[in-house]
Amino acid sequence: MGIRGSFPERRCVYKPGTFLNGFYESEPIIYGEHAYGFAKHRQHMLNVTDPTGIELWVDDDVFDLSTGEIEGYRRTLDLRTGCLEREVTWTSPSGKTVFLRTRRIVSFLREHLALFTWECVPVGTAAYFTIVSGLRGQAPAESGAAAASDDPRVGGLLTGDPLVLRKKRIGERTGTLRHITRNTKSSVVCSMTNDLRTENRCTQWPESTLTHVSHRYQVYAEPDVPVALNKYVVYFHSYDAESKRISGLAERELTRAEEEGPEALIAEQRFYLDEFWHNSDIRIEEHPMLQQSLRFNLFHVLQATGRNGRTNIGAKGLTGEGYEGHYFWDTEIYALPFYTYTTPFIARRLLQYRYNTLPQARERARELRHRGALYPWRTINGEEASAYFPAGTAQYHINADIVFAMRKYVEATGDLVFLHRQGAEMLFEVARFWLDLGCYVEGKGFCINMVTGPNEYTVLVSNNLFTNLMVQDNLFYAARVARRMRSNHPDAFAAVAQKIGLSDREIDDWEQAASRLYVPYDPGRGLYPQDDSFFDKDFWDFKNTEPYKYPLLLQYHPLSIYRYQVCKQPDVVLALLLQGWRFSMEEKRHNFDYYDALNTGDSSLSSCVQSIVAAEVGYIERAYEYFMKTARMDLDDINGNVKDGIHAANMAGCWMSLVFGFGGMRDYHGVISFNPRLPSRWRRLAFNVRVHDSLISVDLTHHGVTYTLLEGGVRRIVHETEEIELQPSEPVFRTVDLPGRAAQKAAARAAAREPLPEVARHGQ
């Protein structure tokens, strides 16, 4: 659940919003010109019943920060407890002063629960308080019939009000609103308990309007005698409009929460987050602003993450309706590294979501007349929801990204149970898809035509470097896993093979296609073309493009963008990171130079990757610049669109920038290496990473780096070029070498483990 930080008194400084991960409305997509196989249904995460409202009147004055006098004000998001707290001292227009303290948590442990505490004290004088605490059922107009935005990143809006009120109930202390979605007839119930505590005289009565339920309290408050209200709110939803069950569940959950009481709930939340921060926290000494943004980002990533195997991470988390709440490759390429190396049980849940939607991916492949499985470019329920296939379905690379992330998870955790029971099935079905999608072209090898890479400023091309390398990685891995399973875990293998009708011949075919996979390369210039046609295009005229013309997608027709060498995010650079072992340091630097110059940065996904590769090739200043953009993107609203929601992938990318970028960590085929580079502005960078059962602390200063095994048994890592065996309670200190040499050696080592096929590089 996500609740935007709007004020309880509901003067709209912040647009209110409450979102339940996985709860959406669907309707047919209307196409101006339809074609076979276009995604059929939109999915739109809904802004549900607003639970935040607690309104106050002091005598006859409504409490509102825009009237009266603010004597004191403090608002804090405590990242240790996840508690949003506000303290206000306010004098009403008629001169009464009150002190008001509100707290709010959205529980991580109880995924259905939010808690609001509210306390008000009349300062030095008596006052009549009227307090109204309720649920506001009317979804704001933003998710209603308003005109659709022209900004493709915002996404269209549903026609008509998506939620229809089905039931409204108000009791003495509790209230409930139950809605169903207009088209899909899913139901959502929101219930609250209001618990008012005061030593003052108090009368109360329930109220309801067409769309709201609330409790109204009238309190004659003696001077300095506080009035406290605890409001417990729960949400349950079901895909069945008639489900009675969820109302019972809501009631029970409310009772359980009230039995605990607010302080215990906050304490249990802190307990959960203590564990999270123990694994995930990154410290940059003496930079409080930066430190704040790191923790703010990681907290939001956690908040955005579906952790039950049936939900995932929306591009905007649960903070806004941007991108309609859809899940993209952002999860696998940007968020999973963070979880894999800090909190792997969450990584596993996110991968399970993909496994659970494998039937839809198979169905989609069938619809497009392919074998295997094709994951959707954007989705909530596992079905393709992209209404613009050139930058949607054509981004086949999402299939590769999912498998790549799974491979990293399995290699970093050793979780063979997951691999054998779920992962292998996805892996093999995806490998099948690639074999069916690609084709052998004379003089080139196995080619993948008509795809769009991550750089959405180029579409429908042949042999996108990023895609081809990722597919090659997929296919080699699929063949290896299949063979190892067959010999080492024959029962597990037989179960999968039988389920999907896998033949031995297919496994050979995967390996052959991988070995013959075509990798575009221009030996004359030492450059990897983004795709077959990229170098034949003209350069974008950056000089004459005024700053207000960015992002280009809002000012130029796709055809005008696609015809140039210009990047929304340079996917060749992303390939340099994810498939880094294949490239020499020389190549990395040379290709980074070329593509960095073509980068508009119009995608929020680009800056963290650019930062990491810049750090690797020794451009520490450039890396720092990109990193700062990554770190402060949402807190400083650098892109000017945080009103539509945070940039979840960038926030997770912030972790990558530090650990993979300045920390220089790489995981090539399961070997963890570090090649750290501390920016001169910082005194110290420290973080932990988890590999198998070990938790390793990495503590970097300008003197050198200290590796400490905090948990788990002996673990081998590589520092620059040296292999180190970490022993429990034996920190290892190393001075830091010059960049370049070390990374090269790490890559050479990786290549030795999975040899680069001879045909991997061709001239055009």
Added chain:
Amino acid sequence: MGIRGSFPERRCVYKPGTFLNGFYESEPIIYGEHAYGFAKHRQHMLNVTDPTGIELWVDDDVFDLSTGEIEGYRRTLDLRTGCLEREVTWTSPSGKTVFLRTRRIVSFLREHLALFTWECVPVGTAAYFTIVSGLRGQAPAESGAAAASDDPRVGGLLTGDPLVLRKKRIGERTGTLRHITRNTKSSVVCSMTNDLRTENRCTQWPESTLTHVSHRYQVYAEPDVPVALNKYVVYFHSYDAESKRISGLAERELTRAEEEGPEALIAEQRFYLDEFWHNSDIRIEEHPMLQQSLRFNLFHVLQATGRNGRTNIGAKGLTGEGYEGHYFWDTEIYALPFYTYTTPFIARRLLQYRYNTLPQARERARELRHRGALYPWRTINGEEASAYFPAGTAQYHINADIVFAMRKYVEATGDLVFLHRQGAEMLFEVARFWLDLGCYVEGKGFCINMVTGPNEYTVLVSNNLFTNLMVQDNLFYAARVARRMRSNHPDAFAAVAQKIGLSDREIDDWEQAASRLYVPYDPGRGLYPQDDSFFDKDFWDFKNTEPYKYPLLLQYHPLSIYRYQVCKQPDVVLALLLQGWRFSMEEKRHNFDYYDALNTGDSSLSSCVQSIVAAEVGYIERAYEYFMKTARMDLDDINGNVKDGIHAANMAGCWMSLVFGFGGMRDYHGVISFNPRLPSRWRRLAFNVRVHDSLISVDLTHHGVTYTLLEGGVRRIVHETEEIELQPSEPVFRTVDLPGRAAQKAAARAAAREPLPEVARHGQ
């Protein structure tokens, strides 16, 4: 105006439809995912007030062919008068026999008028007749709120009823319905006069319902005493909802028509068509079925054609709502050759339509941040209405097609007035656009990237052969016209140059770009690739594609089609035709072989072109097959979709198949040559073509061909390799040579006049 051949008694054997060329409703296009520069508004040709209804009751039985007995029936479309006539002898369920004769013309000379005559005689017995003749205002549901079709060729439907009744008036003999369009507030008025003539006793009264106006007649008909009704209907429309003017115009037009009377109107129609057939008729001796379809096709082309400079030819003519009534390149490439060489004043009007919409084309170029003018892929009002740009706006070739057709018109007619006053301005603005769109690529020359050629089964490619050759033709022509005008017609040139701010430098740039234009060629195989990436694609698996899977676009996702070498229509073959002088006969045959094998024929535009080129390269049987498909496509409903309207371009293509195909006519830079080939099944093929002020008859038998100058002065033509000077009243007879040699020589001669630039062919 077009009126579908539905029955007056309105039992829906045929779906009724009445369409006014250029009258449409518009509404915003909703995109699932929007981007900058996407076409903003749909344009949808409207099915307006239905004027056809004349209902009859005989005693108490309604006249309806599904009841009673049909004693005699004949229905004829007389192509000499354009009169649709029906004669029915019918015995009612209660045993009364009547003879009924109806005629209907939609006037070519009076573009607002339709005439319905109706005559009924009780055979051998008296009968009470009730006759109701009216206007039915309710647009049928098909243009209303019904669900949009999944077939992209049908096009979406407007939301809600597009026409709103504004005024309804019924007088003693006249009736009027006036509607406005819901969004754009254009108004359309439909008025009728009913003129009943009989010697029987008759009473009559006007009637009106919510949506209809009509006159009801009750007649006691004596045995064999006829009852005749003449119904005159006129339509006027205006872009102003409040226009009073059109009602006055309608009244006047009705009066004028009634003064003439039906027989005079039919006679004047015949006079108009006599002239048309004099120029256009093609005779194939002893093949009545074929002869019927040729004339049926040409009649429908004429019927479909807007002839006032403000309208054009919809893809389905005025016979259905398929493609929403939009105008495409079909006009320039398929219909204009027919008009240019038979009825050039109509060709001029069609080109004027493009000139009149030049401001919108300039605006569109600006919107896409280009110089010059960019014509819309599909439109009614001159604004882009394509909601799927990869097979819409990306088909930049429409710009080239328009200029190409204009060049042919000017060269075939010598109409320099048109060229200087209107054509040159279009030509120069289009040339400017090309210079801005393309770019110089090292080692290749002037390239045009990111386009879609006429084969819509491949999109967004670089250097589409067809596009590049047509652009080269445009640019050379633009430079030549500019220079000639500058020296020979300096005032005309100065006027255009000043209006559009043309510099001399630009003219040089056009010529340079044309000379350096990149033409993809694979010397190893002697093949012209459709585009840079085409030969890298896999072949479509035709063997395993069952017949019901065609057209592919209804069964495969665009991405699944685009990744193969497969053609909706082979545009390389179209280039072999339109730019034939550039290719040797060897090349033509070799490339035809290659691309013909890749052709699905899923576009109705392909068979006529395939037929022509097949005939040229000597595959007379193959040419004949394709021709038969062309000739009978709509009469035999070969594609199964004639219910959505006729295929206007294919119908005009039928003329091309005969004249350019079996007649072997070519016009290379103004030199008219013939290289005829008569299929062995035919005895004789004869047609006329108009060049400048000459009308030339070409009469082909197996003995040879006779050229006769029917009108105009001395005219040089080329027969095979021989230049002939035709003199008035001196027919020239020639035996027919073997194919191949002659065409080659004709091409060589053309090339001599406009030399092939040296860089025109490159290896890849």
